[in-house]
Amino acid sequence: MNTKYYSGIKNRKKTARIGEELSFASKEAYNLLRTNISFAFPDQTGGRVLGVSSACPQEGKSTTSMNLAYSLADGGNKVLLIDADMRRPSVCFTLELEMSPGLSNVLAGNEDVKIHKAMMLDNLDIITSGDIPPNPSELIGSQRMKEFLDGCRQKYDYIIVDLPPVLSVADALALSKYIDGVIIVVRHNSARRKDVVETIRQLEFANAKVVGFVYNKIESRGHARYYKPTKYYKKA
Numbered sequence: 001m002n003t004k005y006y007s008g009i010k011n012r013k014k015t016a017r018i019g020e021e022l023s024f025a026s027k028e029a030y031n032l033l034r035t036n037i038s039f040a041f042p043d044q045t046g047g048r049v050l051g052v053s054s055a056c057p058q059e060g061k062s063t064t065s066m067n068l069a070y071s072l073a074d075g076g077n078k079v080l081l082i083d084a085d086m087r088r089p090s091v092c093f094t095l096e097l098e099m100s101p102g103l104s105n106v107l108a109g110n111e112d113v114k115i116h117k118a119m120m121l122d123n124l125d126i127i128t129s130g131d132i133p134p135n136p137s138e139l140i141g142s143q144r145m146k147e148f149l150d151g152c153r154q155k156y157d158y159i160i161v162d163l164p165p166v167l168s169v170a171d172a173l174a175l176s177k178y179i180d181g182v183i184i185v186v187r188h189n190s191a192r193r194k195d196v197v198e199t200i201r202q203l204e205f206a207n208a209k210v211v212g213f214v215y216n217k218i219e220s221r222g223h224a225r226y227y228k229p230t231k232y233y234k235k236a
Helices: 024-040 061-074 103-107 136-140 143-153 171-178 193-205
Strands: 048-054 079-083 124-127 158-162 181-187 210-216 218-220 223-228 231-234
Touching: 024 061, 024 210, 048 061, 048 143, 048 171, 061 079, 061 124, 061 158, 061 181, 103 136, 103 143, 136 143, 136 171, 143 158, 143 171, 171 193, 181 193, 193 210
Parallel strands: 048 158, 048 181, 079 124, 079 158, 181 210
Antiparallel strands: 210 231, 218 223
């Protein structure tokens, strides 16, 4: 267990800009990401399940998950955002929702699923992480999780799953067998090349489809204190 990854949950505060809070340029960047994702699954029928992860913490994967879900819903799709980072959840804090009951409670068989309606868009639903369990990897890789996602596929066009960092804990690898692809978020001037390479290696060893990369926090020319919006790079 990576105890450092668990730290700071109770003191988490909203820091990310989501949906309509984004600048025009940032919205357009996420819309481009939405378009690229639609081309990644051209022949697939039913809901597409896409995980968003990173090599290490603090690279922007949760913000990317939320804004990608928003952009997909804004484009007319019915979207479900699931916070599957049951160790250090972010969605509930950023969107100001109750953390539990949520995914962990459903997978443990203790609660029925509670779906939050996003105030920003009627066609965007959210499932929070739930109570922090003692066995997140076992829950997220369980047959119950597969059945839960299969049920979601019947109701939604896209299911966006916010996953823990690949190199911190095994959860993302445990879930990879049940999802259609993974986007890796890489933060400029933070992520190390060897960590990104190892993340790709581990995902491919688990037979996960790496759809592409979001390169995050790129400095704008002439404005060192500001950043360009997220960029997307398709995996060759």
